[in-house]
Amino acid sequence: MMGYAGNFLEVDLTEGSVKETSFSDEVLRDYIGGRGLAAKILWDRIGERWEEIDPFSPDNILLVLTGPLTGFIPGTKVCISGKSPQSNGMIGSTIAGEFGVDLKCAGYDGLIITGRAERPSYILVCDGQIEIRDATSIWGKGGRETLKHLVKRSVEDIKRLRPNYGEVKEPSILYIGPAGENRTRVAAVVSKYAHGAGYGGYGGVMGSKNLKAIVVKGFGPLPEAHDMEKAIQLFDEFSRRNFEIEDFRRWGTGRGGYHFGAETSSEPIRNWQEEWHNVESFKGEEFDKYWVKRYWGDFGCPVTCLKLSVIRSGKFAGAICDNPDYEFEAYMGTNLGIFRPEDNIYISYIANDLGLCGIQGGAVLGFAAELYQRGILTREELGGLELSWGNTEAFTSLAEKVARREGIGGILAEGVYRAALKLSQIKGVNLLQYAVHEKGVAIGAHGIRSGEDFAKNISYACSVQAGDHTSLASIREYGSGEASSILSDSATCCTFTTFDIEVEEILQLYEAVTGFRLTREEWYEEKALRILQIQRAMLLIGGPDINWRPGIDDENPPRFWEPLPSGPYKGKTVDRNQFEREKQEYYKLVGWDERGVPKPETLRKLGLESVENKLRNTKIID
Amino acid sequence: MVGARRIWIERDYESCSGCRRCEIACSLYHEGRVWPEASRVRVFMLIPGVEIPHLCFQCEDYPCVNACPSGALSADAETGAVRVDASRCTSCGVCITACPGRVPHLHPRKDHIVICDLCDGDPRCVEACRMGRWNALRAVPRVEGFSYRLYAKTPEILTSAVARRLFGEEIAREVEG
Ligand code: SF4
Ligand code: SF4
Ligand code: SF4
Numbered sequence: 059m060m061g062y063a064g065n066f067l068e069v070d071l072t073e074g075s076v077k078e079t080s081f082s083d084e085v086l087r088d089y090i091g092g093r094g095l096a097a098k099i100l101w102d103r104i105g106e107r108w109e110e111i112d113p114f115s116p117d118n119i120l121l122v123l124t125g126p127l128t129g130f131i132p133g134t135k136v137c138i139s140g141k142s143p144q145s146n147g148m149i150g151s152t153i154a155g156e157f158g159v160d161l162k163c164a165g166y167d168g169l170i171i172t173g174r175a176e177r178p179s180y181i182l183v184c185d186g187q188i189e190i191r192d193a194t195s196i197w198g199k200g201g202r203e204t205l206k207h208l209v210k211r212s213v214e215d216i217k218r219l220r221p222n223y224g225e226v227k228e229p230s231i232l233y234i235g236p237a238g239e240n241r242t243r244v245a246a247v248v249s250k251y252a253h254g255a256g257y258g259g260y261g262g263v264m265g266s267k268n269l270k271a272i273v274v275k276g277f278g279p280l281p282e283a284h285d286m287e288k289a290i291q292l293f294d295e296f297s298r299r300n301f302e303i304e305d306f307r308r309w310g311t312g313r314g315g316y317h318f319g320a321e322t323s324s325e326p327i328r329n330w331q332e333e334w335h336n337v338e339s340f341k342g343e344e345f346d347k348y349w350v351k352r353y354w355g356d357f358g359c360p361v362t363c364l365k366l367s368v369i370r371s372g373k374f375a376g377a378i379c380d381n382p383d384y385e386f387e388a389y390m391g392t393n394l395g396i397f398r399p400e401d402n403i404y405i406s407y408i409a410n411d412l413g414l415c416g417i418q419g420g421a422v423l424g425f426a427a428e429l430y431q432r433g434i435l436t437r438e439e440l441g442g443l444e445l446s447w448g449n450t451e452a453f454t455s456l457a458e459k460v461a462r463r464e465g466i467g468g469i470l471a472e473g474v475y476r477a478a479l480k481l482s483q484i485k486g487v488n489l490l491q492y493a494v495h496e497k498g499v500a501i502g503a504h505g506i507r508s509g510e511d512f513a514k515n516i517s518y519a520c521s522v523q524a525g526d527h528t529s530l531a532s533i534r535e536y537g538s539g540e541a542s543s544i545l546s547d548s549a550t551c552c553t554f555t556t557f558d559i560e561v562e563e564i565l566q567l568y569e570a571v572t573g574f575r576l577t578r579e580e581w582y583e584e585k586a587l588r589i590l591q592i593q594r595a596m597l598l599i600g601g602p603d604i605n606w607r608p609g610i611d612d613e614n615p616p617r618f619w620e621p622l623p624s625g626p627y628k629g630k631t632v633d634r635n636q637f638e639r640e641k642q643e644y645y646k647l648v649g650w651d652e653r654g655v656p657k658p659e660t661l662r663k664l665g666l667e668s669v670e671n672k673l674r675n676t677k678i679i680d
Numbered sequence: 681m682v683g684a685r686r687i688w689i690e691r692d693y694e695s696c697s698g699c700r701r702c703e704i705a706c707s708l709y710h711e712g713r714v715w716p717e718a719s720r721v722r723v724f725m726l727i728p729g730v731e732i733p734h735l736c737f738q739c740e741d742y743p744c745v746n747a748c749p750s751g752a753l754s755a756d757a758e759t760g761a762v763r764v765d766a767s768r769c770t771s772c773g774v775c776i777t778a779c780p781g782r783v784p785h786l787h788p789r790k791d792h793i794v795i796c797d798l799c800d801g802d803p804r805c806v807e808a809c810r811m812g813r814w815n816a817l818r819a820v821p822r823v824e825g826f827s828y829r830l831y832a833k834t835p836e837i838l839t840s841a842v843a844r845r846l847f848g849e850e851i852a853r854e855v856e857g
Contacts, residue, residue, distance in 0.1 A: 129714055156700070156725075163716065206855065209726060222773040224785030224793075225734070225835055227722050250728035277788035279707070279715035290708065297701075301812060350846045351729060353697040353814055357716075358704060360812055362697040366729045370848045378729065378847065 059083045060284040061126035061571035062091075067166045067188065069181055071267050072116055072173030076188045079170065087574055088585055091125030091167065092137030093150025093547035097592040099170065100141065100148055105592075105668065109601030109676060113143035113259075114241050114266035116174040122232065122272065123168035125550035126572050127564075128158040129280045130289055132297050133359040133552030136161070138232075142258040143243045144418070144473055144498045145524045146604055147597030149258035150547040152528075153232070154356045155249035158550065160230040163276025171267065178239075180271040182212065184219055184229070185278065193270035197239060200411035201248055202378075204233050204271065212273050220277075229275035235413020237461035238265040242471035243498075244418035244460065248410065252380040253356075256415025257499060257526045259473070284573030292567045293358075299558050300360035306554065307353065310363035313342035314384035319392060323627040324504050324511035326393040328431075328447050329424035330494045330617045333505040334625025337397045340387065345399050354380060361555050367403045374404035382406040382416075388503030389420025394427060395447025408454050412461035417525075421500030422460065422470045422477060423453050428492050434485060441465045474500050476604070491616040495525055497597065497606050502527020506618060508627035515632050516640045519612045520654070522593035528553060533643050541586035548589070588664045590648060591656045595669045598655065598678050608678060609653030612641060655679060685759050685801030686822040691733055693842045696816035698723060698731035702805035709804045710794075717788040720796040721805045721817075724835040727855045730846060732838045733817060735805070736762055736783050736796040739829035744795070747778035752793070760822055761798035769793050781832035 065078045081095070089095040100119060104111055111117045121139045128134050136158040142149045161168070164185050171181075175190065178197035182189045196207050209228045216226045230249070237245035238261030245261025246254035254261075264270075283289045305313070316338065319325040323334040338344070348367040355362030369377040382390065382402055390409055391402040409419050429435040430445040437444060441459060443452040459467030470477050478493035494501055496518040504513040504527050513530055520531035521540060529547070532539030542561055546553050549568065556564065562578055569575050576585070600606050614632065621631045642652060649660030655678055661670040673679040700716065700723050707715035716722070721735035738760050745753040745762060752768035753775060755761070769792035775784045776793075784793045799805075809817040822828075833841075844852040 159716065202855070205728065206857065213726075220786075222771065222776075222786060223788075224773070224776045225724075225782045227717070227724055228726055277717045279711065279713035279718065282713075286712070297811070351694070351697075353695075353812075354729065355697050355699045357700045359697075359699045360701070362699055362812070362814075366846070368847055368851070370851075375848075376851055376854070378851065380729075 059086050060573045061130070061281055062086060063162050063165050063167045063281050065166050066168045066170055067183065068170045068172070069190070070173045071171065071175040071179065071190065071269065074190055089589065090548040092123050092152070092550040093139065093544055094585070094589045095123055095168070095548065096121045096137060096139035096150055097148060097589045100139070100596070101592050101669070104141065105672060108141070108596055108599045108672070111141055112602055113141045113146065113263055116172070116267070118263055118266070120171040120260065120263050120267060121168065124158040124162055125548050127549040127551055127567060128162060129358065130283065130293065130571050131549070131551050131555070131567060132293060132300055133355070133361065133555035134158050134357045135550045135552050137547050137550050138247050138255040138260045139258065140260060140263050143262050144259045145597060146498070146600040147522065147524070148593055149499070149523050149526065151255035151258040151260055152547055152550060153247060153249055153255035154253050154552060155230060156357045157230040157232055157249060157274060159280065159357045160274045160276045162280055163278045164274055165276065165278060169272065171269065174266065175268040178268050178270055180208070180269065180273060182215065183272070183274045184216055185276060187219060196270055198236060201233065201235050201251060201413060202411055204235070205231060208233070208271055208273055212275070216275055229273045231271055231273050233271035234261045234264045235411060235461065237413040237419070238262055239270070240461065240463045240471065241265045242460060242463065243473040243476065244415055244422055244471060245413050246415040248413050251378055252406070252410045254410070254415055256417055257523065259415070259418065261413050261415070283571045285570045288570040289567060292563070292570060296555065296559055297360040300555050303361060303557065306363055307361055309342045310365050310381050311384035312345055312365060312381035312387060315340040315387035315391065316342070318384070318388070318504070318511065322510035323508040323622055323625045324506070325388050326424070326494070326503050326505065328395050329393060329428040329492065330505065331428065332624055333507060333622055334627070335392060339397050339399060340391065345381065348399060348403055359552070359555060363554055369400055369403055372400065374400050377404045377407035379403055379407040379410055385503050386416045389417050393420050393424040393503070394453050396450055396453070397448065401450040405450055405454050405457070409457055412457060414457060414461055417502060418473055418500045419457060419460065421474050421494060423456055425474050425477065425492060426456065426466070426470055429481070429489065434487070434489065435466070439466055473498060494615045494617050496521070496615065497524035497611060498604060499523070499525035501525035501615070506614070507622050507631045509630065510627070515637050516644055519614050520641060520644050522590055522597055531644055533640055533647060540590060541582045544586045544589050545581060584664065587648065588666065591661060591664060591666055592669060594650070594656055595673055599672065599676050608655045612654050687759070687798065687801060687803070687819045688738060688822040688828060689735065689803060689806060690818045690820045692816050692818070693732055693838060694845065695814055696723070696731045696733055697812070697814050698725060699812060699814070701808040701812060702733055702817060705804040705808035709799060718794065720794055722785070724839065726835060726839045727843055730839050730842045732835050732842065734781070734783060734835050737781055737828050737832040738762065738822070739780070739832055740827060741829065743778045743780065744775035744784060747774050749774055756797070759798045759801050762795045763797065764793055764795055766790070766792040779832065780829060782834045783832070
């Protein structure tokens with residue numbers, strides 16, 4: 059099909075072997091790429107044994123997939139997936155950068171990685187030349203060191219493969235830091251200094267495969283488009299509209315720190331004990347003092363919302379990070395009681411370098427600090443750290459312990475939910491009330507209690523991606539609220555360059571590129587729904603350490619039922635009756651029974667008999 | 681209007697966002713495809729955050745043209761751009777070595793060198809960059825007698841100079857190291 063390179067690269071790290079695979083046009087039309095295709099591949103290959111497979115075992119499959127719009131739509135993403143060590147379901151976790159474009163130019167639409175390498179390794183793809191190489195010398199190294207080494211070494215390698223070419227431009231690199239190497243569930247897959255695919259915990263999956271990095275250089279063009287003229291016309295048109303989003307271009311999401319805290323009461327403060335603050339130091343202008351680059355973006359991006367920050371002097375000198383963006387401002391800032399921009403930039407930089415997901419990592423640090431505040435965790439148990447709110451150095455040290463699984467870090471590395479279970483057991487008290495997560499996935503920095511943010515009521519509770527704030531369940535939209543996210547994550551598009559672009563227009567571009575007409579109705583009522591059912595089934599089947607109970611675990615974290623203690627929305631929280639009503643309405647909308655289990659007739663209508671059988675065999679359907 | 685076509689592309693590396701829209705525009709114009717490696721301007725990112733749009737500087741003494749053993753290169757009389765006669769190019773790579781900025785590179789799929797031709801005086805990369813209001817690339821009138829060759833440096837040297845300014849001496853040393 060047009061828009062695709064046509065080949066996927068399969069790498070078996072146990073065998074050290076590599077082969078090419080392709081998918082039929084029919085499969086590509088139904089599942090598109092990225093998240094959708096990930097669901098299909100995972101279901102076909104390991105769905106039968108889903109409940110037995112440990113996400114950190116060689117049996118798990120790590121997927122890095124592009125979509126037909128990768129490179130053809132302003133901004134670009136790749137989708138990372140596999141069985142998630144956070145939810146035990148599947149999460150489509152996207153990351154920006156040039157990786158997807160380089161991969162396509164190398165002739166591949168995606169990577170399917172299985173097994174486990176004997177020793178630390180990285181994969182080098184240079185057009186059709188693929189090598190599994192030794193990464194021993196960079197194992198244990200942080201992001202900055204890893205990149206420095208890999209860029210230098212790969213440029214030399216490529217020069218050898220292409221003598222006389224001239225200067226060789228650096229390849230694109232996805233890598234993990236110590237957090238991933240040590241198989242924490244809070245590790246991201248990282249690109250550049252600070253781009254991360256954090257939801258899902260796929261950094262830990264890479265680590266479990268002894269895979270430090272994937273390095274890709276492509277010399278070819280992007281695949282042919284069906285109607286290039288039309289595709290470029292739409293690219294220009296989308297760009298033109300993006301150029302006008304002045305606020306976003308100027309500030310990026312980093313403006314949100316103050317806005318979401320002060321005005322909408324939806325930003326996590328001290329492990330979500332509050333969601334309101336009016337600390338002006340967290341206004342965009344205060345961060346802007348540290349920016350050395352005002353516009354920073356990835357391939358084709360008209361928005362360039364990233365802002366590169368650098369601390370040049372003082373105790374945090376040497377820190378480099380982008381923005382930080384809103385999620386890092388919140389989870390590595392307000393959620394830890396940190397309200398000084400320098401401190402926030404510094405800890406974000408350390409977290410990035412360790413390869414921690416800002417959200418999952420920040421959530422677990424905040425959780426530990428609340429236990430310390432309540433006298434449940436002692437200073438001794440924390441390895442001597444004075445984990446009081448706002449103590450940047452203490453939080454930074456704890457982040458290092460988490461990434462390296464040292465002392466208490468070993469428990470916290472399991473993420474908020476599993477750490478709460480474990481510590482409850484050790485302490486003999488129920489600590490789950492302090493764990494803010496949805497099905498093992500820490501929630502994006504957008505609270506639902508004030509009702510003023512874009513996440514509302516059932517957004518997280520019913521999402522197949524659990525706490526992922528970029529894929530929210532809702533009944534307000536036509537069809538399932540997640541359908542448009544599934545399209546972006548599959549095509550693959552950046553949600554920030556498609557804010558003002560209608561689904562209909564994305565489908566027009568999809569047609570110009572692939573030559574295949576897909577209507578909005580077909581997407582919402584059939585294709586997206588099919589992907590959603592597979593993801594839902596995987597989540598319900600779960601295993602091997604944690605299973606989600608149908609009808610019970612589609613629930614907001616206990617903290618979200620506590621009324622907001624301060625601010626303009628003081629006393630407000632989600633209305634329980636409305637929540638239950640919306641939940642049932644949502645279940646109906648997507649063809650689930652009253653427990654949230656996909657109905658046999660829904661599955662059959664979508665041709666998912668194998669999912670039905672599996673749900674029966676695991677006694678989720680009787 | 682001959683004079684107006686004698687332009688030079690000024691670059692402000694610190695303003696470059698790294699969006700690569702110049703690469704997209706250049707490759708679409710010259711190859712009809714989105715093809716970063718075939719673009720005549722290539723944005724190097726040897727260090728994240730330090731993006732270097734790299735393209736011909738049109739040195740006043742044209743060392744590449746003089747070095748070419750097969751007469752495949754010439755300076756365009758009207759625009760001052762280096763013209764590549766693909767049929768005469770043997771991809772020997774001599775021009776790359778002769779270039780103080782190591783700008784020319786082999787076409788990734790064909791047997792000839794590619795060098796910026798200034799799009800006949802209407803540079804597509806500049807337009808793409810200006811549309812985004814980054815203005816990291818700007819077309820300015822070419823001044824006779826000025827040494828453009830002074831600007832022709834390798835991506836490594838340019839990267840290290842920009843890293844020093846953006847990140848400060850200490851960090852630059854570490855990221856260069
Ligand atoms: S278009 Fe301009 S800002 Fe974008 S990469 Fe090229 S030179 Fe840099
Ligand atoms: S920059 Fe290089 S290619 Fe361009 S004129 Fe100078 S020597 Fe020739
Ligand atoms: S002036 Fe034209 S040929 Fe030269 S780099 Fe820009 S777009 Fe390419």
